[in-house]
Amino acid sequence: MGSKKELARQRYYNQRVIWLTGASTGIGEALAREITTTGAQLIISARDAQKLEKLSRELGQNCMAIPADISIKEQNIAAIETIIKRFGRLDTIILNAGINAYVERHDFNSSVFEKIIQTNFMGMVYGIEASLPYLKQAKHPHIVGMSSTAAYRGLPRAEAYGASKAAIKNMLEALRLNLLPLDISVSVICPGFVKTPLTDKNDFDMPFKISAEEAADTITDQMAYYKQEIHFPKRFSIPIKLVSFLPSEWYTALLKRTVRNTEKQA
Numbered sequence: 621m622g623s624k625k626e627l628a629r630q631r632y633y634n635q636r637v638i639w640l641t642g643a644s645t646g647i648g649e650a651l652a653r654e655i656t657t658t659g660a661q662l663i664i665s666a667r668d669a670q671k672l673e674k675l676s677r678e679l680g681q682n683c684m685a686i687p688a689d690i691s692i693k694e695q696n697i698a699a700i701e702t703i704i705k706r707f708g709r710l711d712t713i714i715l716n717a718g719i720n721a722y723v724e725r726h727d728f729n730s731s732v733f734e735k736i737i738q739t740n741f742m743g744m745v746y747g748i749e750a751s752l753p754y755l756k757q758a759k760h761p762h763i764v765g766m767s768s769t770a771a772y773r774g775l776p777r778a779e780a781y782g783a784s785k786a787a788i789k790n791m792l793e794a795l796r797l798n799l800l801p802l803d804i805s806v807s808v809i810c811p812g813f814v815k816t817p818l819t820d821k822n823d824f825d826m827p828f829k830i831s832a833e834e835a836a837d838t839i840t841d842q843m844a845y846y847k848q849e850i851h852f853p854k855r856f857s858i859p860i861k862l863v864s865f866l867p868s869e870w871y872t873a874l875l876k877r878t879v880r881n882t883e884k885q886a
């Protein structure tokens with residue numbers, strides 16, 4: 621007899637058809653490795669077709685690669701059409717793909733915002749738009765979207781990234797309510813720092829950073845319970861949530877020392 625967690629996983633994942641975006645590296649790749657051990661049929665997407673095919677071959681017949689750029693509406697539609705043609709249904713979408721770039725005070729540039737919003741936010745909207753008609757026909761449909769603890773409150777240099785993640789969190793919350801009469805579950809994932817190629821570029825301390833494998837394990841477990849907000853690691857995400865309730869003046873005073881003084885370099 622398996623543990624409660626294992627039984628929940630078995631109930632949720634067995635025979636489920638799941639589309640996962642952003643699966644070529646980082647959290648997405650770790651999630652693909654974890655989910656293909658559960659008995660689900662996984663379809664993975666990202667732009668790097670070579671990496672994706674290699675991963676799908678390694679993971680075996682429970683994994684199929686469909687390269688796609690999720691920031692382009694038509695490529696989301698084409699990916700979903702391929703899934704439906706091949707498997708006849710779609711039960712869960714995990715919209716994980718995302719990018720990051722920082723905003724510098726001496727180079728406040730709208731092109732950074734356009735790129736990040738188009739990929740992180742509009743990419744998710746396109747993914748939902750393309751799959752919703754099929755999710756409506758599924759037995760226990762589930763929409764899962766990747767946000768971040770950066771969504772809870774504005775962080776210095778994260779004006780574009782944080783805004784995209786806050787927009788995602790708000791959009792998914794609204795969608796969850798809107799879809800209640802259709803019994804479609806909606807989960808939002810808010811990780812703290814996870815070691816991936818995305819955070820390897822960061823030039824600052826990342827408290828309580830965890831591995832992509834630990835993140836994938838937590839997400840896979842909590843999805844099985846249709847958890848609405850999957851936030852981790854708790855030792856980081858709970859304090860961040862509490863801080864997000866502070867009045868603006870207190871919050872600014874608290875964050876002041878994290879703002880790097882680059883004036884002299886400018």
Ligand SMILES: NC(=O)c1ccc[n+]([C@@H]2O[C@H](COP(=O)([O-])OP(=O)(O)OC[C@H]3O[C@@H](n4cnc5c(N)ncnc54)[C@H](OP(=O)(O)O)[C@@H]3O)[C@@H](O)[C@H]2O)c1
Nearest residue numbers: 642644645646647666667668689690717718813814816818
């Ligand atoms: N790492 C963290 O600490 C952390 C914390 C909170 C939230 N997150 C979020 O978690 C998600 C995964 O991030 P990660 O840290 O694992 O970063 P990562 O290793 O850079 O992975 C990002 C993934 O998204 C894909 N991607 C990017 N743009 C795409 C596009 N236009 N179309 C399709 N796929 C695209 C990338 O593949 P291709 O380049 O091959 O397309 C890659 O597979 C992101 O949404 C990120 O914002 C990460």
